[in-house]
Amino acid sequence: MEKRVTFKGWLLPLCLVLPQLLVSAVFFFYPAIQAVWQSLFIPDPFGLTSQFVGLENFQYLLSDKYYLASFFTTATFSILVTLVSMVPALFLAVMADRLLKGAATYRTLLIWPYAVAPAIAGVLWLFMFNTRVGIVSWYLGKLGYDWNHVLNGPEAMGLVVVASSWGRISYNFLFFFAALQAVPKSVIEAAAIDGARFWKRFFTIVLPLLSPTTFFLLVVNVVYSFFETFGVIHTITSGGPQQTTTILVYKVYSDGFVGQDLGSSAAQSVILLFLVGLLTILQFKYFEKRVHY
Amino acid sequence: MATVELIDVRKSFSGTEVIHGIDAQIEDGEFIVIVGPSGCGKSTLLRLVAGLETISQGEVHINGSRVNDLEPMDRDIAMVFQNYALYPHMSVRQNMAYSLKIAGVSRPEINKKVEEAAELLELQDYLNRKPKQLSGGQRQRVAMGRAIVREPSVFLFDEPLSNLDAKLRVQMRLEIKELQTRLGITSLYVTHDQVEAMTMADRMIVMNEGVAEQIGTPLEVYQKPHTLFAAQFIGSPSMNAFDATVKGGEAVLESGVRIRCNCSFEGEAVIGLRPEHLIADENGPLRVNIHLAEPLGANTLLHGRLSQSRDPVIVSMAGVHSALGTEQNMRVSISPDNVHVFDKATSQRVASLKA
Numbered sequence: 001m002e003k004r005v006t007f008k009g010w011l012l013p014l015c016l017v018l019p020q021l022l023v024s025a026v027f028f029f030y031p032a033i034q035a036v037w038q039s040l041f042i043p044d045p046f047g048l049t050s051q052f053v054g055l056e057n058f059q060y061l062l063s064d065k066y067y068l069a070s071f072f073t074t075a076t077f078s079i080l081v082t083l084v085s086m087v088p089a090l091f092l093a094v095m096a097d098r099l100l101k102g103a104a105t106y107r108t109l110l111i112w113p114y115a116v117a118p119a120i121a122g123v124l125w126l127f128m129f130n131t132r133v134g135i136v137s138w139y140l141g142k143l144g145y146d147w148n149h150v151l152n153g154p155e156a157m158g159l160v161v162v163a164s165s166w167g168r169i170s171y172n173f174l175f176f177f178a179a180l181q182a183v184p185k186s187v188i189e190a191a192a193i194d195g196a197r198f199w200k201r202f203f204t205i206v207l208p209l210l211s212p213t214t215f216f217l218l219v220v221n222v223v224y225s226f227f228e229t230f231g232v233i234h235t236i237t238s239g240g241p242q243q244t245t246t247i248l249v250y251k252v253y254s255d256g257f258v259g260q261d262l263g264s265s266a267a268q269s270v271i272l273l274f275l276v277g278l279l280t281i282l283q284f285k286y287f288e289k290r291v292h293y
Numbered sequence: 294m295a296t297v298e299l300i301d302v303r304k305s306f307s308g309t310e311v312i313h314g315i316d317a318q319i320e321d322g323e324f325i326v327i328v329g330p331s332g333c334g335k336s337t338l339l340r341l342v343a344g345l346e347t348i349s350q351g352e353v354h355i356n357g358s359r360v361n362d363l364e365p366m367d368r369d370i371a372m373v374f375q376n377y378a379l380y381p382h383m384s385v386r387q388n389m390a391y392s393l394k395i396a397g398v399s400r401p402e403i404n405k406k407v408e409e410a411a412e413l414l415e416l417q418d419y420l421n422r423k424p425k426q427l428s429g430g431q432r433q434r435v436a437m438g439r440a441i442v443r444e445p446s447v448f449l450f451d452e453p454l455s456n457l458d459a460k461l462r463v464q465m466r467l468e469i470k471e472l473q474t475r476l477g478i479t480s481l482y483v484t485h486d487q488v489e490a491m492t493m494a495d496r497m498i499v500m501n502e503g504v505a506e507q508i509g510t511p512l513e514v515y516q517k518p519h520t521l522f523a524a525q526f527i528g529s530p531s532m533n534a535f536d537a538t539v540k541g542g543e544a545v546l547e548s549g550v551r552i553r554c555n556c557s558f559e560g561e562a563v564i565g566l567r568p569e570h571l572i573a574d575e576n577g578p579l580r581v582n583i584h585l586a587e588p589l590g591a592n593t594l595l596h597g598r599l600s601q602s603r604d605p606v607i608v609s610m611a612g613v614h615s616a617l618g619t620e621q622n623m624r625v626s627i628s629p630d631n632v633h634v635f636d637k638a639t640s641q642r643v644a645s646l647k648a
Contacts, residue, residue: 186376190372190378190379193345193392194366194392196366211382
């Protein structure tokens with residue numbers, strides 16, 4: 001049953017939503033409108049005047065092979081981050097759910113990585129995989145593998161994926177664990193009596209019952225990999241080598257604030273805005289129907 | 294088709310014993326109701342038979358073989374849960390077919406069995422619905438269907454009717470009993486409702502605090518309760534009980550009231566008088582001060598206290614007695630054959646002279 005509150009008059013409800021509206025206006029609507037506006041101009045090299053160019057910024061971007069490559073990089077990156085942060089989280093949650101003793105300790109320890117800020121997580125991983133002093137790369141060297149993410153594109157991608165996913169595993173674990181605890185025990189018992197062993201039960205009963213949570217995490221993690229991994233990428237690879245880890249958001253930053261091409265940067269932001277909107281609509285329209293039972 | 298045997302079954306949860314050694318021999322096709330107040334261990338006992346809890350001590354045999362170490366799925370049982378435990382993401386058909394699918398039964402065979410069960414339970418029109426689109430009674434039937442299609446040796450019911458409204462409960466009670474009689478499958482049925490126990494059971498196990506107080510047919514338990522607990526738990530309204538000293542076929546209450554009883558026991562006792570056995574009698578030994586009359590239509594319950602000792606007492610009289618109201622006095626008597634005598638020290642029934 002949905003409970004609705006009915007207000008008399010409009011002053012109180014307005015006051016209640018006003019703080020949120022103000023925050024959205026200042027930090028979302030105003031910059032978004034600015035970005036759309038700026039994307040139609042090219043400023044001069046000194047930033048003193050700008051010239052109206054219509055959609056030229058967009059035309060230029062869509063024929064730029066580096067920009068198109070960045071799309072592909074972003075897709076690879078977000079798929080990998082989503083997988084690497086969700087699959088182990090689910091596995092750990094299932095294992096924690098089976099525990100009778102020590103589940104609380106286990107849970108607490110698993111949540112800790114989430115408290116580490118992305119940039120710091122990036123530095124941690126960077127240090128471990130440092131090509132000269134990193135402990136992991138040193139052991140890899142002993143095993144005969146020459147780790148060098150500074151020069152090797154796929155290795156750089158692997159490192160930023162792991163560094164971005166690591167903290168997220170905690171976050172996802174928390175949600176999966178809560179969802180698992182909410183699965184009625186008697187349903188699992190009924191399946192056990194019906195003859196399903198642990199993994200059979202997991203795939204035919206538990207996983208389908210987790211699908212609302214899985215879907216929610218999918219959306220949240222994709223959005224995370226798009227926007228919140230900037231710190232990690234900036235500290236570990238700065239988008240390199242040769243732009244192999246330059247995801248769209250990073251390119252907005254490097255073109256705008258490093259390359260000083262504010263018009264193109266604004267146009268990229270606008271494209272990103274549409275992309276995320278589209279992605280969200282798609283996800284909710286096509287997946288949501290299937291996940292609710 | 295199977296027998297079930299419980300041999301000194303015990304269960305402890307982290308050192309605390311909750312089931313204190315239960316022995317029972319259940320015949321093939323019998324409908325056994327395990328009845329008791331909440332927390333008496335009746336559901337735990339059922340879960341021990343199902344294999345959802347491990348047995349701490351003792352043995353459970355199904356069809357003559359020890360099943361202590363078998364997984365639930367290998368015990369050839371089916372269980373109906375209190376909250377039905379239907380798979381919410383599956384249709385009624387898929388719910389019923391699940392166990393068969395896992396067992397690797399062929400598709401046409403599955404369809405045949407599911408449709409048979411659906412017909413038996415009048416669920417044909419609902420096969421493609423999801424559980425949440427069904428009413429409580431229909432969900433209950435789907436849970437039954439899921440149990441039936443497996444053709445198990447033993448049915449286990451864990452308070453299956455307690456989530457239904459009163460009218461539906463009476464109807465489902467009959468349906469389950471009829472179905473069980475028709476299929477002839479040995480069943481264990483847990484309930485806290487003594488009416489369900491009385492009406493459905495071939496035999497019942499009356500449980501209290503992890504002990505089986507009495508195992509017997511409903512009428513045996515009603516007519517010859519082995520313990521004071523069984524006497525008071527079965528029968529509605531509950532049996533009146535008074536402390537008394539029994540000597541020479543006569544029970545003397547603390548207030549000095551004397552009631553004749555058919556009993557050779559001598560000593561401190563508790564006597565039990567069923568409300569429906571108390572008869573209005575001008576010369577009766579018990580004087581009752583009535584303070585409330587509950588007309589139920591077919592009979593009237595009179596709540597009062599013994600004038601002599603202020604002990605609470607309930608009298609059930611057939612018919613309507615609108616004249617009997619508050620603060621009235623009446624005298625009642627009881628046939629000596631209907632006086633149940635329990636040893637005060639052990640709460641066990643004391644054999645009557647006749648038996």
